[in-house]
Amino acid sequence: MTTDRFLGLLDGLHARVQHPWTTESLAREALLSRSAFAERFTRVLGMPPMTYLTRWRMYVAARRLRESAVPIGRIAAEVGYESESTFSRAFAREMGLAPGTFRRGGGPPGRAVLHSPSQ
Incomplete structure (x- = not known):
């Protein structure tokens, strides 16, 4: 996942805080598997997506x-x-x-x- 895609994903999560996000739906937005997304997210932000x-x-x-x-x-x-x-x-x-x-x-x-x- 590129930095731009990651930042765009965070922008979307921040802007749509009421959306019923799941790790799976965030991974789809990032065009990654659930496990790859969760690992990268945790590595970058220091905590799991949820x-x-x-x-x-x-x-x-x-x-x-x-x-x-x-x-x-x-x-x-x-x-x-x-x-x-x-x-x-x-x-x-x-x-x-x-x-x-x-x-x-x-x-x-x-x-x-x-x-x-x-x-």
Whole structure:
């Protein structure tokens, strides 16, 4: 996969955060097999594709929570979750706080959600 193709893929993932991405669908976009795509993605970004996607979604959601009064359920849908409860569990797992607590300014301003766990 060329650098341009990889960057284009990331641009698409970022622009369509609500899309129901899978490793397979991302690999198809990259014109690679699932395993080759996952290996290259992990080598370049330091984490598997679905980990990156989840962390990107939480980053987008965190910004929306802090910068708007949009209901949590709507933010959940905007970042690709079909239910508010599933989103809330994922958000708490990744950010260490429930979305409502985060919105009210609880805890630190946000964890570095796009860094690999080893960083």
